[in-house]
Amino acid sequence: MKVLVIGNGAREHALAWKILQSPRVSDVYALPGNAGTASIARNISLPLSDIPSIIKKSLELRIDLVVVGPEAPLAAGIVDRFQETGIPAFGPSGAAARLESSKLFARELMQKHGIPCAEGKSFSDYPKAREYLEKQSAPIVVKADGLAAGKGVTVAGTLEEALKALDSIMQARIFGAAGDSVIIEECLVGKEVSLLAFTDGKTTVPMVPACDYKRVFDGDKGPNTGGMGSYSPPGFFGKAMIKQVLNTIIKPTIDAMAKAGYPYQGVLYTGLIMTTGGPKVLEYNARFGDPETQAILPRLKTDLVAIMLAVIDGTLDKLAIQWDADPCVGVVIASGGYPGNYESGLPISISAKLEEDVSIFYAGAINSSDGRVVTDGGRVLTVTASATTMQGARDKVYRNIPHISFKGCHYRKDIALREVS
Ligand code: AMP
Ligand code: GLY
Numbered sequence: 001m002k003v004l005v006i007g008n009g010a011r012e013h014a015l016a017w018k019i020l021q022s023p024r025v026s027d028v029y030a031l032p033g034n035a036g037t038a039s040i041a042r043n044i045s046l047p048l049s050d051i052p053s054i055i056k057k058s059l060e061l062r063i064d065l066v067v068v069g070p071e072a073p074l075a076a077g078i079v080d081r082f083q084e085t086g087i088p089a090f091g092p093s094g095a096a097a098r099l100e101s102s103k104l105f106a107r108e109l110m111q112k113h114g115i116p117c118a119e120g121k122s123f124s125d126y127p128k129a130r131e132y133l134e135k136q137s138a139p140i141v142v143k144a145d146g147l148a149a150g151k152g153v154t155v156a157g158t159l160e161e162a163l164k165a166l167d168s169i170m171q172a173r174i175f176g177a178a179g180d181s182v183i184i185e186e187c188l189v190g191k192e193v194s195l196l197a198f199t200d201g202k203t204t205v206p207m208v209p210a211c212d213y214k215r216v217f218d219g220d221k222g223p224n225t226g227g228m229g230s231y232s233p234p235g236f237f238g239k240a241m242i243k244q245v246l247n248t249i250i251k252p253t254i255d256a257m258a259k260a261g262y263p264y265q266g267v268l269y270t271g272l273i274m275t276t277g278g279p280k281v282l283e284y285n286a287r288f289g290d291p292e293t294q295a296i297l298p299r300l301k302t303d304l305v306a307i308m309l310a311v312i313d314g315t316l317d318k319l320a321i322q323w324d325a326d327p328c329v330g331v332v333i334a335s336g337g338y339p340g341n342y343e344s345g346l347p348i349s350i351s352a353k354l355e356e357d358v359s360i361f362y363a364g365a366i367n368s369s370d371g372r373v374v375t376d377g378g379r380v381l382t383v384t385a386s387a388t389t390m391q392g393a394r395d396k397v398y399r400n401i402p403h404i405s406f407k408g409c410h411y412r413k414d415i416a417l418r419e420v421s
Contacts, residue, residue, distance in 0.1 A: 002027045003305065004040070004058055006048065006078070007069025008034045010332075010361035010382040011290035015067055015304075017359070018042045018297045022305035035373045036362025036381070038281050039283055046309055051078050054193035058087055065308065071147055074286050079266075090308040091266040096257055099264070103152075104145045104181050106284050113256045115249055117281045120185025126170040129182055133159070144177025150226055155187060160303035170219040172374035190274040192282065192299050193237045194230075194292045197250050197270070198307055201263040203316040204254050206246050208299055208323050209237045210292040211416075216339055218304065218414045222392045225289040225339045226379055231329045231390070232299060236274070243278050245272060253284070294382040295330040312404065326357075329393040329416045331401060332383040336408020337366070338378035343408065348376045352403040355396060357386040360404065375406055391420045 001024045005016045007057030016028050020040055026138035031054060046053050048070065058066060068074055068091040071239075083393040098105040109388030111116045114149065118141065121127035133140070142165040144152035150173035152175055156162035162184075164280050196207045210232040216222035250270055257264040269285035269292075287298075297304070299324040310316045336344035348365060361384065363378015385397035394416045399413065 001025050001064040001305065002029070003065045003067065004029045004031060004044075004061070004063045005033075005037070005069065006031050006073060008032050008037075008363070009069060009290050010036070010068040010363040010379070011288055011293040013037050013361040014294045014382075015069060015231060015288065015298045017361070018065065018300065018304045022303045024303070024305050029063070031057075034362050034363040034376070035367050036360070038367055044255060048073055049076075051076060051309055054078070055081055055085055055264065058082070059085060063087055065305065067308065069287060071285065072099065075147060086296060088309070088312045090312060092264050092286050093262070095322070096262045096264045098262070099177045099253070099257070099268070099284040100286040101147050101409060102145055102184050103143050103283070103338055107386055109253070109256050109260070110281060113252055115252055115281060116133065116278060117257075118185040118188050120183050122181055122183045124181040126166075129184065130163070130168060131168055133162055133184055136162070136184065138162060141185045141187050142166050142169065142304050143183040143185070144175045144179045145181035145183065148175040148178050151175075151224070152178060153224075178378045180323055181272070188273045188275050188280055188282070188405050189235075190276070191236055193234055193272050193274065194289050195237075195242065195250070195270050195272060196289060196292065196296065197246070197268050198311055198316060198321070199254050199264060199266070199268055200311045200314045200316040201254065201258060202314060204244055204246065204251055204268075205316060205321050207296055208232050208342050209234055209242060210289070210295050212289065212292055212410060213415055216334075217413075218412050223339055225334070226403050227289075227332065228334065228412045229329075229382075230291040230295040231327065231393070231416035231419065232292070232295045233327060235390075237417050241279070245270070249279065249281060291330050291332055291382050292386050295328040298328045298357075298359065298384055298386050299326065324386070326386045326388055327390040327416075328384055328386045328394045329390070330361075330382045331395045331397050331411050331415050332363075332379050332382050333404060333409050333411045334379050335375055335377070338410075344374070344376050346400070346406045346408070348373045348375060348380065348404070348406045354400045354403060355385070358396060359401045380406065380409065390416055
């Protein structure tokens with residue numbers, strides 16, 4: 001089989017790496033890919049927004065399976081376009097991807113079906129939103145409705161900060177049309193966890209849970225990023241809790257989507273917060289999470305391609321999905337200055353052979369014209385390590401990271417620390 005992976009993050013490098021382990025697969029292509037996918041697959045240089053050219057190229061290459069990583073092409077209906085051409089594509093339709101691309105849509109669905117989430121209100125009218133917000137008290141959360149590359153949410157510690165966020169979304173329109181509507185909701189407190197699930201719309205199978213670290217600095221300090229690290233499994237989120245979330249949140253969501261006329265297939269990512277009142281939904285994503293995927297896929301024992309084909313064929317009930325018990329820890333190495341301004345084009349050096357069960361998944365890294373791997377983004381790569389214990393995985397990842405460097409690089413030192421101390 002020839003498989004095309006769409007996207008260029010560390011998530012897509014990890015997906016391509018796992019897909020290549022399938023005995024069914026002969027060739028993997030990445031579009032546009034990065035230096036990591038170039039080392040194991042063939043990169044195709046096309047912009048993610050050019051869906052007609054992506055389809056044309058896939059037909060030319062006789063692709064047998066397409067795997068879509070990022071949210072933007074999903075929301076733009078790339079899976080629907082592939083279906084029209086008869087090429088099997090893994091991921092939800094554009095209409096179903098609204099669970100991620102419209103927080104309003106997601107909130108209405110949750111409220112209608114009694115799925116636990118934060119109390120809140122939505123507004124498409126700026127004066128009304130402002131009037132409402134002025135009467136609230138901090139902390140409070142302001143969210144842009146649409147896709148904002150993970151930057152659309154402000155957890156405001158003061159009312160002033162919340163009003164500023166509202167103004168930037170609805171007045172300055174920093175996220176464009178994604179800020180036509182906003183949600184203002186209560187600030188929930190608790191540990192966060194990501195539970196991803198494979199679903200064919202009828203059968204839903206959870207993956208192993210993972211935690212993401214969004215803030216740039218140790219101790220959850222500094223601004224939010226695309227994610228600075230992840231680990232799996234979190235000790236505080238055991239089998240009973242997975243079952244509870246599956247039965248009270250994830251399955252009801254999938255059923256509600258089918259009932260509403262938007263059957264959901266692919267991966268559903270549920271971002272949860274463990275409040276004193278039980279687990280509540282923070283967000284849905286219509287795809288694999290980044291950096292969670294880098295810590296989850298090394299634990300998957302079942303053929304990922306077999307799972308994806310079963311999702312597409314609606315035969316997920318026939319498959320037993322198995323996971324390795326060994327924990328995995330992933331640490332993101334970022335460019336100096338990220339998430340603010342940073343330099344690109346810096347050579348990445350690897351000074352020693354990395355230990356067994358240590359992987360590098362590249363993100364913002366490309367091959368320069370002189371054949372070197374150079375930085376090309378804020379989050380440059382994820383290093384993962386697996387071991388029989390979380391302590392072992394954590395020690396191993398931090399023992400190997402010093403061999404990987406580029407000018408100004410930085411990373412968090414506390415990924416999975418709370419699991420071992
Ligand atoms: P999102 O972009 O929806 O993933 O939200 C980004 C982050 O904002 C989440 O991972 C949480 O850390 C935080 N967040 C979102 N909604 C809330 C809320 N209602 N209460 C507290 N934190 C929140
Ligand atoms: N880790 C959060 C996300 O993938 O959106």
